[in-house]
Amino acid sequence: MKKRKLKSFVLPSIYIVTIVVLAISISLLTRTLLSRSEPTVDNYDYSVNVFNESDDSKPVNNEVTPLVTKASKPFIGDSISILKDYYDDEGSSESQESSLIYYQNTYMPNTGILYASDNVFEVIASVSGTIKEIKQDEILGTVLTLESENVTCVYYTLGEVLVKEGDQVNQNDIIAKSGQSQIDTTKQTLLFEVYLDGVLTNPNTFYEKTVNELD
Numbered sequence: 001m002k003k004r005k006l007k008s009f010v011l012p013s014i015y016i017v018t019i020v021v022l023a024i025s026i027s028l029l030t031r032t033l034l035s036r037s038e039p040t041v042d043n044y045d046y047s048v049n050v051f052n053e054s055d056d057s058k059p060v061n062n063e064v065t066p067l068v069t070k071a072s073k074p075f076i077g078d079s080i081s082i083l084k085d086y087y088d089d090e091g092s093s094e095s096q097e098s099s100l101i102y103y104q105n106t107y108m109p110n111t112g113i114l115y116a117s118d119n120v121f122e123v124i125a126s127v128s129g130t131i132k133e134i135k136q137d138e139i140l141g142t143v144l145t146l147e148s149e150n151v152t153c154v155y156y157t158l159g160e161v162l163v164k165e166g167d168q169v170n171q172n173d174i175i176a177k178s179g180q181s182q183i184d185t186t187k188q189t190l191l192f193e194v195y196l197d198g199v200l201t202n203p204n205t206f207y208e209k210t211v212n213e214l215d
Helices: 010-037 093-098 203-207
Strands: 055-059 081-084 100-103 106-109 113-117 122-124 129-137 141-148 151-161 174-178 188-196 199-201
Touching (some): 093 100, 129 151, 174 188
Antiparallel strands (some): 081 113, 141 151, 151 174, 151 188, 188 199
């Protein structure tokens, strides 16, 4: 049998092909192993995802921030104005003069805020509480007292009353409608007084306090 001598380029070609095959095999094996380790839709544990999708650098804040509600003004409506403001002992002489109520030849300092409108408007609970008293006054008409912890709100010159004594009401519930009184018979009015811990308080200051500050 006659021996044949391999040509010089055959062995290098075999080496090159072998190396290419090995490289391809290693690459395919690596991809297979990586794909097995990656989470899929079926096996992914969403409980470990503690980051916000919109910002990967910030953890999700699952705490609920409580709402802080301020005391409400005692009415609903846009066409309501202040007829007489609260008489402030420390106010200017001009503001004090404008806060005097004139009735039967007598000037009286206003102990609340007298609101007025040409039309009937709805009166609401400034805070949540209990309707403590509803009574009639010859000069100031229907008077309603709302108590809540250390806060007492008194509503004067009411027209129709929509609650009764002992009722529990929530802040912003409609409790009555405006009415007329001997102070001003030409307009619909509401005289609103506030007492904190039994002390007469300027309602304008009262409106700035949060419910937490009133407790």
